[in-house]
Amino acid sequence: MTATLLHLALSLSLSSCGAPPGPAPVLEVDSRLAAQSSLFERGVRAAGEGVWVASGFGLANSILLEAPGGVVIVDTMSGRRQAEAVLAAFRETTGLPSPEKPVRAIILTHHHSDHVFGGGVFVESALESAVESAVENAGGTSPVAAPPVYAHATTSQEIDRVVNALSDALYLRSMRMFGQFLPAASVANAGIGPTLDYEPSDLTLARPTHVVEERLDISVAGLDLTLVHAPGESSDQLFVWLPKSKTLLAGDNIYRAFPNLYTIRGTAYRDVRQWVASLDTMRDLGAEVLVPSHTSPVAGKEAIAELLTAYRDAIQYIHDQTVRGINRGATAEELVAEIQLPPHLADHPWLAETYGTVAWSVRAIFDGYLGWFDGRGAHLDPLSAEDRSLRLSAALEDGRPLAEQAKSALASGDVRWAAELADHWLRLKPKSKAARETLAAALEEQGKVHPSANGRHYLLSQAAEIRGELKIPPTPRTEVSDEFVDSLAIGPFMEALPVRLKAEKALDRDTVVHFHFPDVEEHYTIHLRHGVAEVRHRAPAKADLSITVDAKIWKRIAFGKRSPIAAVASGELKTGGGLFAVVGFLNLFER
Numbered sequence: 001m002t003a004t005l006l007h008l009a010l011s012l013s014l015s016s017c018g019a020p021p022g023p024a025p026v027l028e029v030d031s032r033l034a035a036q037s038s039l040f041e042r043g044v045r046a047a048g049e050g051v052w053v054a055s056g057f058g059l060a061n062s063i064l065l066e067a068p069g070g071v072v073i074v075d076t077m078s079g080r081r082q083a084e085a086v087l088a089a090f091r092e093t094t095g096l097p098s099p100e101k102p103v104r105a106i107i108l109t110h111h112h113s114d115h116v117f118g119g120g121v122f123v124e125s126a127l128e129s130a131v132e133s134a135v136e137n138a139g140g141t142s143p144v145a146a147p148p149v150y151a152h153a154t155t156s157q158e159i160d161r162v163v164n165a166l167s168d169a170l171y172l173r174s175m176r177m178f179g180q181f182l183p184a185a186s187v188a189n190a191g192i193g194p195t196l197d198y199e200p201s202d203l204t205l206a207r208p209t210h211v212v213e214e215r216l217d218i219s220v221a222g223l224d225l226t227l228v229h230a231p232g233e234s235s236d237q238l239f240v241w242l243p244k245s246k247t248l249l250a251g252d253n254i255y256r257a258f259p260n261l262y263t264i265r266g267t268a269y270r271d272v273r274q275w276v277a278s279l280d281t282m283r284d285l286g287a288e289v290l291v292p293s294h295t296s297p298v299a300g301k302e303a304i305a306e307l308l309t310a311y312r313d314a315i316q317y318i319h320d321q322t323v324r325g326i327n328r329g330a331t332a333e334e335l336v337a338e339i340q341l342p343p344h345l346a347d348h349p350w351l352a353e354t355y356g357t358v359a360w361s362v363r364a365i366f367d368g369y370l371g372w373f374d375g376r377g378a379h380l381d382p383l384s385a386e387d388r389s390l391r392l393s394a395a396l397e398d399g400r401p402l403a404e405q406a407k408s409a410l411a412s413g414d415v416r417w418a419a420e421l422a423d424h425w426l427r428l429k430p431k432s433k434a435a436r437e438t439l440a441a442a443l444e445e446q447g448k449v450h451p452s453a454n455g456r457h458y459l460l461s462q463a464a465e466i467r468g469e470l471k472i473p474p475t476p477r478t479e480v481s482d483e484f485v486d487s488l489a490i491g492p493f494m495e496a497l498p499v500r501l502k503a504e505k506a507l508d509r510d511t512v513v514h515f516h517f518p519d520v521e522e523h524y525t526i527h528l529r530h531g532v533a534e535v536r537h538r539a540p541a542k543a544d545l546s547i548t549v550d551a552k553i554w555k556r557i558a559f560g561k562r563s564p565i566a567a568v569a570s571g572e573l574k575t576g577g578g579l580f581a582v583v584g585f586l587n588l589f590e591r
C-alpha cells in the first residue's frame, strides 16, 4: 500500500467512528529513558575556548565556533523556529554573532533533517550583518555575499532524496518514531534530544556551496578547521577538527546512547565497519574536547579516549559476532536472541539502548550482508500475509497439535503451510525424525515445481540435508593451490580475523599482538580488548606478543594448508612469546 493509500485508509477508518479519535492515553515512561531528559536542558553552554553548544532547542545541537573575524555555525536545527531560538540564545549568552563578528561559514555535518533545515536563518543573519556594514562603510554599494556552506559532496543529493523519492514513507515512520503525534506527557524525550518538533511549513535550507570529498583544510575568519569525511550514522557524515584547541566536533557518529546502527524510520544499510573506522580516525587525533551534535560535550583527553574506544568496541562487537553467527549458518532471529554486549559495554553510560538497540543492529547487519532471505527454505517463498492469516486462524480453531496439522497440510498438498509449520515443529523438537521428514518433504515438493533453477536447487539441497542424505562440506580452503593463495594480499586476511573471534573466550583478555610480515614489509597490530579484536595496519608502540612470519606462510596457515606448530618448529614463524602463546592466541579464533 502506498503511503497515500494508507493515509486514506487511516482517515476512512477514523471517520467511520463518526468523530475524530480522542487524545491517545498518557503512558508511563521507562525510568532509563526518563533519566536521559536531564541531558536536554535548553540553553547555550561553553564546551571549550570559543566553542558554544546550543542544546535542548530541538533534536540536535547547533554549535557556534568563535573565530578572530567572525563565527562558524556547525549544524542548523530542523526548521526556522528552532534556528531563530538558537540564534537568539547564542546572542544572549555570547554576544555572537555580532556586526563585527558575523556568520562567516556554515558547516553541515550530514543531511539529516534535524541538522539542515534551519540553515536559511543563519544565512539571513550573515546577509543582514553584511548589509549593515556595507551601509556604514560604503554607502550600501558593495555587493553582499552569503557565507559559504560546507558539506560532504553527497549531502545535497541525500537531502533531495529524503525530500522527494522516499518522503511519504519516511515521514509517516519518522512521526511514529519521534512520537510527534503522541500527547506531550507520554514523550519524555527523543533519546538523543528533547524532541524532533518537525514542522514542514518551517523548513529553510542553506544548500551546500562548498563540498568536502575526503578531507578539506580551511581557514575561516582566522580559525583553522579540518573537515573530514567519516561515514557512519550516515554515509555523508563529516567531523570537524580544530587542531589548535584539539576540539573534535563528531557530528552524529557518537552521542550518549547506543548508536542507531539502523533507524526504524527506514534507512539503507549503514556500513558499521566504516563507522568503526571513522571512530578510529577520531581516536587517533587525541582530542581534548569532544562536542557531539546530540547530547552533551565531554572534556579531557583520557575521558574522550576511553569513550571513543568503548563506543567503537560496542559497534565492532555487534558487527563481528553477527558475522561470526552468519558464517555458522544462524538466522537473524537466532542471532538477535543470542547476541548481547558484554557487561563492561552494556553498562557503559554512553551505550544505554535509549536510542538505537542491539537487536535492531543485529538484524540490520544480517540484512546488510545477506539481504532478506534468512537461509531457511521454509522462508524462501512464504505464503502471502493474507493466506497465512487465514491458515493461522483455521489452525487455532482446529486445535490439533502442531505436528498433526503440519502432516495434514503436507498430505493435502498445502506445501508452503506445511513447511512453515514443520519448521516450527523442528525448532521445538530438533531430534524428531517425523518433523525432519515433514519439513524435507514440504521443501522438496516446492523445489520440484520451482520455476527458478536457483530456487529448485536450494530447496532440493536443503531437503536432502535435513534428511541426512546430503552433507555439504565446509569451504574447501585446503584444496586451493599454493599459487592461488600466494596471489592474495595479506591485508584482507588480517581484516577478516575479528569476525572469527570467539568473543566469549576473550572477554577477560587485554593483549596487544604485533604481526610483522618481512616478505612484504608490513606490520599489523591486533589489540584483543575484552571480546573485540581491533586490527590496525601499523606496528604497536608496545606489544605483549610478537609474531614474525612471511605473509606467504601466514596465508597458508590461515587457509589451513600449514600448521602453525610446524611453522614454529621449522623456524618460519618466530615469536617472542613462545609456541603456547601463539597457539593460545590462534585458538581464540574460529578455524
Ligand SMILES: [Zn+2]
Binding pocket: 060, 112, 114, 115, 252, 293, 294
Ligand atoms: Zn542528528
